[in-house]
Amino acid sequence: MKIKKNEFKKIIFYLIVSFIILFGFNNSMAQVESGNTVAVDYWLTVDGKQIDTSEGRGLFEFTVGAGQVIPGFDKAVIGMNVGDEKTVELSGDDAYTAGPLAGKVLNFKIILREIK
Numbered sequence: 001m002k003i004k005k006n007e008f009k010k011i012i013f014y015l016i017v018s019f020i021i022l023f024g025f026n027n028s029m030a031q032v033e034s035g036n037t038v039a040v041d042y043w044l045t046v047d048g049k050q051i052d053t054s055e056g057r058g059l060f061e062f063t064v065g066a067g068q069v070i071p072g073f074d075k076a077v078i079g080m081n082v083g084d085e086k087t088v089e090l091s092g093d094d095a096y097t098a099g100p101l102a103g104k105v106l107n108f109k110i111i112l113r114e115i116k
Contacts, residue, residue: 030115032077034065039114040077045107046092049096060114070095080112 003011032038039059044052054060062068064077072090082085092104 003072023035027074030081032064032080032115034074034078035063035115037061037063038077038112039116041111043109045109046101050082072086073110075114076108076110080110082112082115085109085111 039061041054042052042060043050043055062074064074068074068076070090071094072088076086076088076090087107087109090106090108092101092106095106096102
């Protein structure tokens with residue numbers, strides 16, 4: 001069976017459209033800006049010990065610049081593209097005035113999974 005060139009192009013087009021419908025279109029060239037809602041995976045270590053992670057709990061979502069996360073965390077994702085990985089150090093003093101994390105250096109590994 002021979003497929004004509006025009007029919008082949010139609011088949012490819014429909015496959016691409018079907019893929020986008022099934023799996024969604026993710027603009028991996030888009031960069032995070034203030035006001036975007038993003039989904040990330042993160043790992044938090046303090047003094048070399050992991051004390052928190054989104055792993056196993058699903059993606060962590062927040063709106064950048066809306067004050068939903070500790071100071072500096074949302075600034076860290078600005079400019080990232082989907083799939084980018086970044087490690088940042090934040091001051092525990094900026095987020096916690098008392099408690100075990102006050103005065104500590106918070107080391108976050110962040111992977112940007114989605115820009116919504």
